[in-house]
Amino acid sequence: MxxxxxxxxxxxxxxxxxxxxxxxxxxxxxxxxxxxxxxxxxxxxxxxxxxxxxxxxxxxLDRTNTLYRQEGQKIKALAANLDLVLIVLAGEPKFAPDAIARLVASLIEQNIDFQIVVNKSDLPQALETAKDLIKGFQPTWPSEPWPIIEASTRADGGLVRLETHLTTAANSRPDTCVALVGQSGMGKSSLLNALVPDAQAQTNTISFALQSGRHTTTVSRVYQTQIQEGPSLRVIDTPGFQRFGISHLDRSDLERIFPEWQRINEADGSCRFYNCSHDHEPGCQVQARIHQLEKDDPTLGRLLEARRQQWLRLLKTSA
Ligand SMILES: Nc1nc2c(ncn2[C@@H]2O[C@H](COP(=O)(O)OP(=O)(O)O)[C@@H](O)[C@H]2O)c(=O)[nH]1
Ligand SMILES: [Mg+2]
Ligand SMILES: [Zn+2]
CATH class of the missing domain: 2.40.50.140 (Nucleic acid-binding proteins)
Structure with missing residues (x-):
């Protein structure tokens, strides 16, 4: 920014x-x-x-956006003015699709661009697991799946695609700032150290003078780097999470990560109740369409039913 x-x-x-x-x-x-x-x-x-x-x-000064996170009952702000969030995932350990769906909804609500990074691509089984899990939280039909970038901090050349993506982002906007966000154990610290080779030195300068003596991971921190002599880039390391709450989001925020329902309503007509949750209500077009698809196109029907179940789980935890 x-x-x-x-x-x-x-x-x-x-x-x-x-x-x-x-x-x-x-x-x-x-x-x-x-x-x-x-x-x-x-x-x-x-x-x-x-x-x-x-x-x-x-x-x-005024913020263009804010990265929020819910910890227990408290909403915490982690960072501001982000150009891009890298959502770091992996299949080993398995990331939690619902937590990532909530994260995506909160990024969309703040107009923050995001890119999904599937790390640990050097582990073939983990890569397959992660790709399967991603199917469980991205809009399925009829929209395009979100693009993903595979990455590995272990394999030679494992970061080439990510670095190219970041270089393009940094070239298109001066002072580009990218945040690494994700659950613990996905490889955020490993990615940070790969992207910012002197990250430890940048951390040391700061914590030494703060006399804290410990390298806390509970605080977001901005690092400065340059990828392959390219443009300057800021990278923010954020504390990892296990759960990601969304009591700060409402139904309309969630609807943006479930565009399927609106498309069904556009094609087949509105549900009988204007605030239909597509759960048990009579005259629900979403349930009707899914039932029909389960006969006509079982694969798509099952996919959409899984999406509907996810929608209902997320709706319960929103505002
Ligand atoms: N196989 C493999 N392991 C990785 C990769 N990146 C990180 N790890 C390992 O995953 C574990 C968690 O990594 P870390 O960077 O601490 O994750 P964080 O909690 O998200 O910061 C560590 O044991 C790393 O060595 C990768 O690309 N491939
Ligand atoms: Mg870490
Ligand atoms: Zn409905």
Missing amino acids: RRPHPDAARIISAHGRQAWVETATGQVALCHLKGRDLDPLANDWVLVDSSDHPTVISAI
């Missing part, structure tokens, strides 16, 4: 009442927050006042 103001500084990582900031001239400094109301996120653009010592963050 292009620097919105010539003096705007970038938040590298936020730690309560302090944050690491990279100024417009490239200096990295630990800053304090002015007042009680500021709550900066990784990759926020901020204004700093260096006439104070230590430097203070005086304002947060």
